Amino acid sequence: MQKTILIVEDEDILREIVKDYLLNAGYEVLEAVDGIEALAKFEEQEVHLMILDIMLPELDGWSVCRRIRKSSNVPIIMLTARADEDDTLLGFELGADDYVTKPYSPPILLARVKRLIESRYAHADKLPNEDTIISSGIRVHIPSRTVTADGVTIGLTHTEFEILAYLMQNPGIIITREQLITKIWGYEFAGDDRTINSHIRNLRHKLGDKANHIVTVIRAGYKFEGSV
Template sequence: MKDTINILVVDDEDNILEVIKAYLEKDKFKIYTATDGEEAIRIFKEENIKLIVLDLMLPKISGEEVCRKIRAVSDVPIIMLTAKIEEDDKIEGLAMGADDYLTKPFSVRELVERVRALLRRAYRDQNPLADYLVFNDGDLEIDVTKMKVKKRTKEIDITPYEFKVLLALLTNPGQVFTREQLVKKAFGIEYEGFDRTVDSYIKNIRHKIEDDTKNPKYINTIYGVGYKFTGSKS
């Protein structure tokens, strides 16, 4: 995992945020911080976040509710921080979708090790991507870190969900993904109606990056199976 990895740290105590941020930045992670639940959700929607360190006691929207909202659309790894020490509280936190749990006060070095381990487990099946990708001699450019896409050097308007689907295909160029696999890889969830949803995302992406949607050179349909990315990397 040598490329930049975005981590969101959410806590209403500035001193805790700064310490965690400093330690994680030593490991070359890119850190986003939020001091309340609303800000956390906004950042998650706007950035390509790979892991969240989430305090439960937050203003505006609680950490529990933030976790539920994110879990409704993504399986991004979440480490919960809390002052609650009872076993039932820990079980409840894990049940709502957290992947790991640390009780305050905690060792920041231990947190960093848990972040590393969780990232390894969560993304071990993904091929690493460069921060910036160019295809077909500059026809298509993708800034992975900033979640931006350019067509013939002109930035196009792409939604976070469309970008996640495109990125899922890019992790294994040439590999055919079923709709179920794309949902799992892009969003970490499986839900009723996913066939129509994925098809809609693919249709929108094609209209934005293809010269001829009937003869695509980037996202090809494998009839009866799914989709694959076929752009030539420059």
């Protein structure tokens, strides 16, 4: 099925350039020029990924991301003209999956879109009983990208899901932050360890009583400790 990308960008030239790249890559494209229009488009039509500028009229990208995360784990790539590390971390804490600083290369942005789309939807056509990981009351179903803890559904972002699934697929094995970055983003990431730390913190918060199964190994990384 053809995937639909929502571009939320108030700069017409930038939006048109990105739109052309996405259309040429075979995606359907929706456009919004402010935060209010973005939320309306998101509610009206099925969106598989959002490219979201932070500095928007009416409602900024932070607020849009926060509202969407209340009901959806759709992949979100945030755009900003500021190379502020704290802004990057705030974006991840709000649930963004990737972060791109302007000026950026449209082909690189397209590569990141493809990476997120492929990892998010690659298993959509698999049979429902395939690829299920169960440990310590946590159940991860890869094809549907659903997670439950003691039968209660937990809503994770794309990146949080990828981290949990990767750790649970390698129980007891220390996974370095560099390995997580390579697994999730698949390219040289312009960030630092605090990016992964932020996602892990959010993931633990959502897991509640199950958070202790994600163990921090000082100066090494993380591992999942549990039992069948």
